[in-house]
Amino acid sequence: LNSAHFADRLEAAVRAKGTALCVGLDPRWDQLPSELTDRHGGETLDAVAAATEEFCLRVLDIVAPMVPVVKPQSAFFEACGPAGTATMQRVLRRARQLGLLTILDAKRNDIASTAEAYADAAFDGVAVGKRRLPVWDADALTVNAYLGRDAIEPFLKSARRDGRGLFVLVRTSNPGAGQFQDLIANGKPLFHHVAAAVGEWTRENLGNCGLGDVGAVVGATHPTELATVRQLLPQAWLLVPGFGAQGATSADVIPAFRPDGLGAIVNSSRGITACFSPSEKRWEVAIETAALKSRSGFPA
Amino acid sequence: LNSAHFADRLEAAVRAKGTALCVGLDPRWDQLPSELTDRHGGETLDAVAAATEEFCLRVLDIVAPMVPVVKPQSAFFEACGPAGTATMQRVLRRARQLGLLTILDAKRNDIASTAEAYADAAFDGVAVGKRRLPVWDADALTVNAYLGRDAIEPFLKSARRDGRGLFVLVRTSNPGAGQFQDLIANGKPLFHHVAAAVGEWTRENLGNCGLGDVGAVVGATHPTELATVRQLLPQAWLLVPGFGAQGATSADVIPAFRPDGLGAIVNSSRGITACFSPSEKRWEVAIETAALKSRSGFPA
Numbered sequence A, B: 001l002n003s004a005h006f007a008d009r010l011e012a013a014v015r016a017k018g019t020a021l022c023v024g025l026d027p028r029w030d031q032l033p034s035e036l037t038d039r040h041g042g043e044t045l046d047a048v049a050a051a052t053e054e055f056c057l058r059v060l061d062i063v064a065p066m067v068p069v070v071k072p073q074s075a076f077f078e079a080c081g082p083a084g085t086a087t088m089q090r091v092l093r094r095a096r097q098l099g100l101l102t103i104l105d106a107k108r109n110d111i112a113s114t115a116e117a118y119a120d121a122a123f124d125g126v127a128v129g130k131r132r133l134p135v136w137d138a139d140a141l142t143v144n145a146y147l148g149r150d151a152i153e154p155f156l157k158s159a160r161r162d163g164r165g166l167f168v169l170v171r172t173s174n175p176g177a178g179q180f181q182d183l184i185a186n187g188k189p190l191f192h193h194v195a196a197a198v199g200e201w202t203r204e205n206l207g208n209c210g211l212g213d214v215g216a217v218v219g220a221t222h223p224t225e226l227a228t229v230r231q232l233l234p235q236a237w238l239l240v241p242g243f244g245a246q247g248a249t250s251a252d253v254i255p256a257f258r259p260d261g262l263g264a265i266v267n268s269s270r271g272i273t274a275c276f277s278p279s280e281k282r283w284e285v286a287i288e289t290a291a292l293k294s295r296s297g298f299p300a
Helices: A006-017 A034-040 A045-063 A074-078 A081-097 A112-122 A149-160 A190-203 A223-232 A250-256 A283-295 B006-017 B034-040 B045-063 B074-078 B081-097 B112-122 B149-160 B190-203 B223-232 B250-256 B283-295
Strands: A021-025 A069-072 A101-108 A126-128 A131-133 A140-143 A165-171 A214-218 A238-240 A264-268 B021-025 B069-072 B101-108 B126-128 B131-133 B140-143 B165-171 B214-218 B238-240 B264-268
Touching: A006 A069, A006 A101, A006 A165, A021 A045, A021 A283, A034 A045, A045 A069, A045 A074, A045 A081, A045 A283, A045 B126, A069 A081, A074 A081, A074 A101, A074 B112, A081 A101, A081 B081, A101 A112, A112 A126, A112 A140, A112 A149, A112 B074, A126 B045, A140 A149, A149 A165, A149 A190, A165 A190, A165 A223, A190 A214, A190 A223, A214 A223, A223 A238, A223 A250, A238 A250, A250 A264, B006 B069, B006 B101, B006 B165, B021 B045, B021 B283, B034 B045, B045 B069, B045 B074, B045 B081, B045 B283, B069 B081, B074 B081, B074 B101, B081 B101, B101 B112, B112 B126, B112 B140, B112 B149, B140 B149, B149 B165, B149 B190, B165 B190, B165 B223, B190 B214, B190 B223, B214 B223, B223 B238, B223 B250, B238 B250, B250 B264
Parallel strands: A021 A069, A021 A264, A069 A101, A101 A140, A140 A165, A165 A214, A214 A238, A238 A264, B021 B069, B021 B264, B069 B101, B101 B140, B140 B165, B165 B214, B214 B238, B238 B264
Antiparallel strands: A126 A131, B126 B131
16 A cells, blocks of 8 residues: 555655656557567457567566656557557556556546546555455546546546556546547636636645645646646646657746756657658667756756 | 458447347346256355356347347456456357347556556457457447547557447436536536547548437436437447446436437346346346347437
């Protein structure tokens, strides 16, 4: 069991590694090193999962000394079928063993006992009779709040049983994010309403560091909205995707940080784990160099 | 490959079975027959998955002659870990073999190539080199549209390659659904804006039956909103959860149907698959009886 609060664990990890960089694990088959895809072949999903696993475990070894947290993207593991979900489980386990915090990026959402099933699987385990059987055992999970507070409640309950955290989608990094998120209701855009809810939820359970266990996902590709959400949510961790391959720069992510240089995690996926062409033999060096360069790009 | 349009395949299935009833597969450990949980035991996730699989396959055999479509809830299979996802794959395959249409209820959402990974896995398979490897191979998938049109686009593209369909969350069945979904923007609630987007998307690709391949999820627990969405979306299939165990009655779901008695699928999960106490020996008869009773409760 995690005796410490999620926000405090994240703060300690960021301070220990001296960077707010999060490495996203988005393993796409056509971006894996050919050294691996040639050896495993792509005849079956099991072979694809095996190449994916070997790649992700190598990436973890390389980045573990340099970053506090990694973010596996569930979609790419699920896309390798049942073997891919076994890979995801082992990748999450290895990350924990290497002292990394893990954010499972799955954008889950549902109601009542269904939400509870997602949450328990993500965190401390599914109740079977009197025991809990761990499934993904991640430190945090991304969730979508369109269904409202009572649908987030089971995720909060599960997370709080064992010092885990949530990141709620507030303003996403895609070009068309504003279609619904920017609609004006009661004088302010929808994403402000979602941010306000995140503020309420996170204030229910603050850690010693002054931040709570419910954070917000805000794309670095929208710097103005990022600054707004930082202001709306002084007590929430921000998870900031969009840095690197999606186009956002170090300057774009600065508004995500509090004046003390804490409070945000900046994710880079392809900018680190797909920074080489598949035929590159020295891909491990390329990943190490990209991670080293990225980690010094912002406060903390 | 599916040569027929998703809406036409759904219409034909509803007409053939003479009912709009969809059986939801939400296998919760504590609601499985003790005959199965005792035999398999709950010591490991693999054992839990095995009991879950035996139960779901029996349910499919029982309901296949009576209903056109089943809706496996991904959360409960994922909660059994990698073995549970293998179970989900086999349950979906058996459903297809029995001539049932399948709606994978996973409420997925993400952007760009990540959304594409979810969609390809749900539908005709993930691209690996020059081939596609099937993963879940469902006929339809539930999705959450908070991220906007460009995040739905990859799901549309994948679905349309092979006659599959989407159901977008519009007004969900939980008590607190209105927190964001009812916020008024430009004079109408958010869920009307999402419904309008569904209308645009579904009109892009209408089947011979006059309905499109993008439907809306609207809870039967909110009959007024259900009637409104039916009016807003004359060309969309509605997927209506909340019937039975969640409290909605046959009268509540009537507004979901068009005057011709078509256009809606009504889901019942626990009302059919958890209609018995775990110690009940004749649970298969109980399921058959509940399905028979439910299937005559509404038009089509």
